[in-house]
Amino acid sequence: MPLLDWFLRHSFAMWLLLQSFVLMTFCFHSATTFPKGCYQAEEDGYKTFRCSNAQLTEVPKDIPNDTNKLYLDYNQITFIPNDAFQNLPVLMELDLSHNAISRLETGAFRGLSEHLNSLDLSSNKLVSVNKDVFVNLKAKTNLSSNPWLCDCMLQEMIRLVELDPGSSSSILCDKSIQEEHVGKPFLQAVKDVDFCNVYKKTTDIAMLVTMFGWFTMVISYLVYYVRQNQEDARRHLEYLKSLPSKQKKSEESSTISTVV
Secondary structure, three states, X not given: OHHHHHHHHHHHHHHHHHHXXXXXXXXXXXXXXXXXXXXXXXXXXXXEEEOOOOOOOOOXXXXXXXXXXXXXXXXXXXXXXXXXXXXXXXXXXEEOOOOOOOEEOOOOOOOOOOOOOEXXXXXXXXXXXXXXXXXXXXXXXXXXXXXXXXXXXXXHHHXXXXXXXXXXXXXXXXXXXXXXXXXXXXXXXXXXXXXXXXXXXXXXXXXXXXXXXXXXXXXXXXXXXXXHHHHHHHHHHHHHHHHHHHHHHHHHHHHHHHHO
């Protein structure tokens, strides 16, 4: 009996110690996985991961894959690489606003097409984005307050994106292939001009100017070549004309020598 009591007491103590160790390991892992300033919560029944104003320079790793809403706003993220959110299959809302994002790789939002219904890219540094970035995305997208270059590339991209209704008027032309549209809302400008048609006309004019330049160079060379040949021909003709007179003088000299 004393041996059994000792075994039971020590077994229970070992079990408590093991349980404490597992709990401490879990807590330590949870505390060190998330970047400073990030935390997980449940809001209105949705699993939310917030990293707002956490001084992030890139999309954090190890975001819980059951996250429904992800807030990465007010950071210093500059670039979204391919497959940045591929492990978030049930993500519904993604907020990337108020960063310094200037580049989105083509596969930046790959894997989010099924459930994502809200994407906020406002107040970044986007100038031009390939339309393929948004292929298959059905999310309402906020693209306002970026220094957009209004051209054919933006026009093609906007046609593919489902814009957030409240943000469309704030997509302004910071630069434009036509100066008169700078500072205007893009959707207003695109009513007045087809940027892709303007680009095509500009390209055609540039090609015509280039072809005219080459044509002028060829004509100039031909004129120079003909004139040079004419000059050479004239000199050669004068030389030929001079040959008989020289031969006659030679014969007269020979005759005088014979008489003498």
